[in-house]
Amino acid sequence: MTTPFSTADEQDTAGDRPKADRPEADRHDVAVIGAGPAGLSAAMVLGRQQRRVALVDSGRARNAPAREMHMVLSRDGFPPSEYRALATAELDAYDHIDKISGTVTTITGSVGEFVLRLDDDREIQASRILLATGMTDHLIDLPGLAERWGRGVYHCAYCHGFESRGRTIGVVALRAADAVFARYLADRFSDDVALYRLDGVEIDAKMLALAQAGDVRIVDGHVTGIEGEEPTLRLLMADGTTHEREVIFHRPDARQSSPLGADLGCDIDPDWDSILVDAQHRTGVDGVYAAGDATQLRDLPNPVGFVATSAGQGQTAAIWIETELFTQNLG
Numbered sequence: 001m002t003t004p005f006s007t008a009d010e011q012d013t014a015g016d017r018p019k020a021d022r023p024e025a026d027r028h029d030v031a032v033i034g035a036g037p038a039g040l041s042a043a044m045v046l047g048r049q050q051r052r053v054a055l056v057d058s059g060r061a062r063n064a065p066a067r068e069m070h071m072v073l074s075r076d077g078f079p080p081s082e083y084r085a086l087a088t089a090e091l092d093a094y095d096h097i098d099k100i101s102g103t104v105t106t107i108t109g110s111v112g113e114f115v116l117r118l119d120d121d122r123e124i125q126a127s128r129i130l131l132a133t134g135m136t137d138h139l140i141d142l143p144g145l146a147e148r149w150g151r152g153v154y155h156c157a158y159c160h161g162f163e164s165r166g167r168t169i170g171v172v173a174l175r176a177a178d179a180v181f182a183r184y185l186a187d188r189f190s191d192d193v194a195l196y197r198l199d200g201v202e203i204d205a206k207m208l209a210l211a212q213a214g215d216v217r218i219v220d221g222h223v224t225g226i227e228g229e230e231p232t233l234r235l236l237m238a239d240g241t242t243h244e245r246e247v248i249f250h251r252p253d254a255r256q257s258s259p260l261g262a263d264l265g266c267d268i269d270p271d272w273d274s275i276l277v278d279a280q281h282r283t284g285v286d287g288v289y290a291a292g293d294a295t296q297l298r299d300l301p302n303p304v305g306f307v308a309t310s311a312g313q314g315q316t317a318a319i320w321i322e323t324e325l326f327t328q329n330l331g
């Protein structure tokens with residue numbers, strides 16, 4: 001667990017702000033919950049517009065286990081923790097942003113007068129809410145998996161496929177659709193992709209044939225554990241054999257990191273467990289916006305969760321929040 005903010009450094013910095021927008025001293029214009037790429041980006045936009053922002057974070061960055069991140073312009077291959085630290089430090093330039101360490105446990109009230117309660121009983125009042133709370137990957141209890149997660153065992157062909165090119169790849173399937181994922185990896189990155197199953201995971205003949213048609217090798221039996229380090233990882237099989245692979249891909253189930261979206265009455269996609277938002281990142285609950293991995297645009301078939309897309313969504317959401325806050329004063 002990482003803690004981006006060392007102290008609860010709430011301050012009243014309303015004095016040098018546009019008078020019409022100045023909230024009462026103990027209130028914030030916007031509470032941004034979650035300081036990953038989505039929340040940090042939103043906070044910067046709103047801080048630059050001199051809105052008083054409460055940025056609350058519980059220090060559980062999704063990609064914290066990863067050694068490096070990719071597809072982030074000017075930071076390709078950068079450690080995610082350093083990226084967060086840099087982005088967090090940049091917010092110090094905007095003294096209307098109160099960075100608060102803690103977990104928001106409940107949100108009551110309604111638009112214009114939300115009340116957030118933290119796990120240590122602190123209270124924050126805010127006019128608007130941005131949920132940037134992310135998703136949590138629920139790893140199965142497979143010996144050796146958790147300690148190699150993001151460090152030899154990867155879940156995403158965009159984030160780590162390129163670094164796996166030309167290597168021997170093992171895909172540890174959790175569901176039938178992982179057969180298609182294995183075929184994708186074989187199509188893009190490697191001539192040696194093998195599909196492994198976990199105990200109890202059934203993949204029907206049609207899906208297996210689809211993988212085989214893309215030169216994916218189907219391995220009989222089931223995996224009981226992982227040993228070794230990248231690039232000499234070993235998959236332990238129930239029959240006592242071991243299979244060496246240079247890199248392993250495995251896609252765990254991901255679920256909302258926080259129940260706040262559901263608690264507030266936001267629509268949640270039943271298949272992906274994502275908060276459904278419109279193009280302005282409104283959830284449908286008045287005054288509640290959402291951005292980042294936790295969300296899915298209503299028109300899209302599935303969520304898209306990356307560092308840069310989350311930062312972009314946070315920025316978009318913040319701009320629409322700012323628009324709403326300003327136009328409400330126009331009369």
Ligand SMILES: Cc1cc2nc3c(=O)[nH]c(=O)nc-3n(C[C@H](O)[C@H](O)[C@H](O)COP(=O)(O)OP(=O)(O)OC[C@H]3O[C@@H](n4cnc5c(N)ncnc54)[C@H](O)[C@@H]3O)c2cc1C
Pocket residue numbers: 033034035036037038039056057058059060061062063065066068069070071072102103104105132133134135137149150159160257258260291292293294305306307308310
């Ligand atoms: C192993 C791994 C490797 C990855 N590699 C890449 C990569 O190379 N490139 C890439 O683009 N993407 C990568 N990703 C995806 C990337 O991590 C996410 O897309 C990105 O972090 C999403 O940003 P976010 O701001 O939506 O959520 P997060 O980064 O998950 O941040 C959400 C924050 O909200 C906080 N929070 C949650 N609930 C509460 C609450 N109730 N109160 C207060 N705070 C709360 C959490 O503590 C957390 O800090 C990777 C993911 C994993 C798991």
